[in-house]
Amino acid sequence: xxxxxxxxxxxxxxxxxxxxxxxxxxxxxxxxxxxxxxxxxxxxxxx
Amino acid sequence: xxxxxxxxxxxxxxxxxxxxxxxxxxxxxxxxxxxxxxxxxxxxxxxxxxxxxxxxxxxxxxxxxxxxxxxxxxxxxxxxxxxxxxxxxxxxxxxxxxxxxxxxxxxxxxxxxxxxxxxxxxxxxxxxxxxxxxxxxxxxxxxxxxxxxxxxxxxxxxxxxxxxxxxxxxxxxxxxxxxxxxxxxxxxxxxxxxxxxxxxxxxxxxxxxxxxxxxxxxxxxxxxxxxxxxxxxxxxxxxxxxxxxxxxxxxxxxxxxxxxxxxxxxxxxxxxxxxxxxxxxxxxxxxxxxxxxxxxxxxxxxxxxxxxxxxxxxxxxxxxxxxxxxxxxxxxxxxxxxxxxxxxxxxxxxxxxxxxxxxxxxxxxxxxxxxxxxxxxxxxxxxxxxxxxxxxxxxxxxxxxxxxxxxxxxxxxxxxxxxxxxxxxxxxxxxxxxxxxxxxxxxxxxxxxxxxxxxxxxxxxxxxxxxxxxxxxxxxxxxxxxxxxxxxxxxxxxxxxxxxxxxxxxxxxxxxxxxxxxxxxxxxxxxxxxxxxxxxxxxxxxxxxxxxxxxxxxxxxxxxxxxxxxxxxxxxxxxxxxxxxxxxxxxxxxxxxxxxxxxxxxxxxxxxxxxxxxxxxxxxxxxxxxxxxxxxxxxxxxxxxxxxxxxxxxxxxxxxxxxxxxxxxxxxxxxxxxxxxxxxxxxxxxxxxxxxxxxxxxxxxxxxxxxxxxxxxxxx
Numbered sequence: 209x210x211x212x213x214x215x216x217x218x219x220x221x222x223x224x225x226x227x228x229x230x231x232x233x234x235x236x237x238x239x240x241x242x243x244x245x246x247x248x249x250x251x252x253x254x255x
Numbered sequence: 256x257x258x259x260x261x262x263x264x265x266x267x268x269x270x271x272x273x274x275x276x277x278x279x280x281x282x283x284x285x286x287x288x289x290x291x292x293x294x295x296x297x298x299x300x301x302x303x304x305x306x307x308x309x310x311x312x313x314x315x316x317x318x319x320x321x322x323x324x325x326x327x328x329x330x331x332x333x334x335x336x337x338x339x340x341x342x343x344x345x346x347x348x349x350x351x352x353x354x355x356x357x358x359x360x361x362x363x364x365x366x367x368x369x370x371x372x373x374x375x376x377x378x379x380x381x382x383x384x385x386x387x388x389x390x391x392x393x394x395x396x397x398x399x400x401x402x403x404x405x406x407x408x409x410x411x412x413x414x415x416x417x418x419x420x421x422x423x424x425x426x427x428x429x430x431x432x433x434x435x436x437x438x439x440x441x442x443x444x445x446x447x448x449x450x451x452x453x454x455x456x457x458x459x460x461x462x463x464x465x466x467x468x469x470x471x472x473x474x475x476x477x478x479x480x481x482x483x484x485x486x487x488x489x490x491x492x493x494x495x496x497x498x499x500x501x502x503x504x505x506x507x508x509x510x511x512x513x514x515x516x517x518x519x520x521x522x523x524x525x526x527x528x529x530x531x532x533x534x535x536x537x538x539x540x541x542x543x544x545x546x547x548x549x550x551x552x553x554x555x556x557x558x559x560x561x562x563x564x565x566x567x568x569x570x571x572x573x574x575x576x577x578x579x580x581x582x583x584x585x586x587x588x589x590x591x592x593x594x595x596x597x598x599x600x601x602x603x604x605x606x607x608x609x610x611x612x613x614x615x616x617x618x619x620x621x622x623x624x625x626x627x628x629x630x631x632x633x634x635x636x637x638x639x640x641x642x643x644x645x646x647x648x649x650x651x652x653x654x655x656x657x658x659x660x661x662x663x664x665x666x667x668x669x670x671x672x673x674x675x676x677x678x679x680x681x682x683x684x685x686x687x688x689x690x691x692x693x694x695x696x697x698x699x700x701x702x703x704x705x706x707x708x709x710x711x712x713x714x715x716x717x718x719x720x721x722x723x724x725x726x727x728x729x730x731x732x733x734x735x736x737x738x739x740x741x742x743x744x745x746x747x748x749x750x751x752x753x754x755x756x757x758x759x760x761x762x763x764x765x766x767x768x769x770x771x772x773x774x775x776x777x778x779x780x781x782x783x784x785x786x787x788x789x790x791x792x793x794x795x796x797x798x799x800x801x802x803x804x805x806x807x808x809x810x811x812x813x814x815x816x817x818x819x820x821x822x823x824x825x826x827x828x829x830x831x832x833x834x835x836x837x838x839x840x841x842x843x844x845x846x847x848x849x850x851x852x853x854x855x856x857x858x859x860x861x862x863x864x865x866x867x868x869x870x871x872x873x874x875x876x877x878x879x880x881x882x883x884x885x886x887x888x889x890x891x892x893x894x895x896x897x898x899x900x901x902x903x904x905x906x907x908x909x910x911x912x913x914x915x916x917x918x919x920x921x922x923x924x925x926x927x928x929x930x931x932x933x934x935x936x937x938x939x940x941x942x943x944x945x946x947x948x949x950x951x952x953x954x955x956x957x958x959x960x961x962x963x964x965x966x967x968x969x970x971x
């Protein structure tokens with residue numbers, strides 16, 4: 209079970225990356241207009 | 256023609272492109288937005304078209320400043336006329352706050368899940384526990400995961416509590432911050448010293464659930480702030496003051512007496528009188544009346560309503576600050592602060608609440624510590640967290656804000672915050688007749704000449720005498736063109752004034768001449784014009800409002816006692832009372848007698864609602880328990896009533912009567928819930944039956960229950 213001593217720190221690093229990614233996406237307006245993607249199917253052009 | 260403000264708000268960004276954010280109120284569905292996007296994408300030189308359906312805004316990025324003209328033209332042609340979105344600026348702090356909430360909740364959520372995973376190893380390790388080295392590892396891992404939650408996510412509460420303590424005020428943030436900080440610091444201490452228990456999972460859970468509660472609260476506040484912002488943005492920034500050549504000036508420079516030219520589809524920028532043209536206006540924002548109202552010369556128009564059909568010319572008659580739209584705005588601000596009397600007690604309790612909770616928490620800590628329970632601290636913290644002053648202090652303001660908005664949608668504006676509360680207790684309603692039950696659209700049905708003046712001359716004199724009078728009777732005579740001096744208005748009697756050197760009186764015969772002169776017959780209402788001798792009789796007729804019969808019957812079905820109080824001396828008042836089935840009809844009342852009539856009703860233990868429209872009702876409005884003024888033109892009537900019925904549609908009164916009961920019900924249930932929750936939850940927590948995570952969830956849910964319960968008032 210000694211591997212836990214390696215895995216837990218790795219999990220912490222991954223979690224901090226996740227937090228960073230989440231905060232980044234909030235800051236970059238990824239949560240601004242949540243309906244946009246659903247409506248996009250109505251527009252005729254592919255963009 | 257593109258409005259100047261649209262051109263002015265085009266901004267150049269760092270890459271040299273031009274951007275603008277437009278507010279397009281007519282975007283209703285996804286199809287609208289795709290239509291706009293498609294049409295605008297085709298314009299050469301457009302880089303980006305971004306449409307937010309929820310906010311009805313269009314963000315544009317384009318290469319050349321001149322393109323905005325094309326954009327505007329296309330939007331206009333598609334019937335999506337844009338308004339410049341000052342909201343873009345106004346919204347910014349809110350948007351930032353929104354983002355910060357989402358980030359904080361996200362961080363707390365991720366942290367919470369992770370810390371739970373680490374601590375589960377301890378929970379499920381069986382009776383022997385886990386090996387010491389693993390335990391230390393998981394404690395340190397939990398600590399590392401909790402630091403961002405504590406420092407970042409919980410900062411909302413920590414900063415709030417710090418602010419409260421600095422002002423020596425015990426707000427709701429204090430117990431929360433105390434619970435979070437205490438459990439974090441104690442866990443930190445135990446981790447470093449490798450002793451006792453750790454509570455990292457509680458720290459994260461408290462923060463996560465409480466933040467969600469806060470966020471819901473923020474969103475509901477935000478929603479109403481937005482409708483307030485919408486009112487601000489209803490008025491155009493520039494108004495057309497000359498048609499040929501076309502000239503604009505900023506709305507701030509508009510003064511009483513200025514002339515404004517409007518085209519079809521434009522928003523009327525001022526309260527004023529229509530002096531040229533015929534059109535219709537959509538006043539639904541004010542009156543709840545969906546049908547456009549026809550406006551002809553002489554009619555009053557309101558700032559913020561829309562001129563629908565033709566070009567019109569409007570003269571400004573009021574100072575900017577006195578526009579009706581500003582009353583509505585004021586009301587929005589005021590209503591959220593208003594607290595009805597039966598919740599004042601609750602608020603007093605809430606004021607001491609935090610102190611009580613702190614003591615209760617300390618007491619349970621001590622008790623369980625003395626008893627030797629290892630969870631003494633977590634029980635104490637649970638007491639802190641489970642108590643919910645938020646639900647208590649949210650119970651009334653939220654319900655009232657929603658209620659005021661709903662009433663406004665139905666054409667009723669509150670002047671007095673206590674109106675809804677008082678209305679719920681009404682059991683008797685007294686109506687004025689003219690303008691209230693009748694249309695107030697009075698016509699002269701017969702003229703009898705007594706002196707030697709021509710019929711045109713007497714009507715002209717009468718009209719000139721009435722030119723400053725706002726009573727519906729005044730309109731019957733049309734527009735007079737004789738100069739008037741020494742004008743005096745005797746409410747309930749008539750008016751007097753000097754024209755061409757002669758003093759004239761117009762009104763009931765006792766007033767304008769003497770008591771002995773009898774009116775030609777008893778049908779209809781007769782008024783007499785006289786100088787030193789009687790000059791002419793006018794018979795005035797008014798027609799009853801078409802919804803009056805139905806409305807009165809509905810009100811009767813609801814069990815209210817009805818009276819009709821009118822200053823009208825003719826038998827018409829009686830007739831209308833009989834027609835509508837109002838048994839208690841009193842005619843020929845002076846304003847003083849109206850007051851007495853209301854007092855008489857009150858002496859029979861009745862709470863009286865007075866519905867009136869004129870100066871002669873002011874006194875009665877003062878003594879009645881509450882009052883509604885119907886479409887008042889006179890500022891003094893407006894200020895003495897508790898509420899204003901803008902459309903003049905009586906149906907809204909039925910709505911208000913029922914609605915006030917509903918508001919009261921919801922308020923009572925809100926308070927009952929908040930009090931009940933705390934009375935049950937706190938003792939249970941003190942007894943140690945509530946786990947920390949349940950406490951955090953319970954507290955957030957109890958605030959949400961109050962918010963959602965209040966939203967039930969939002970329906971029509």
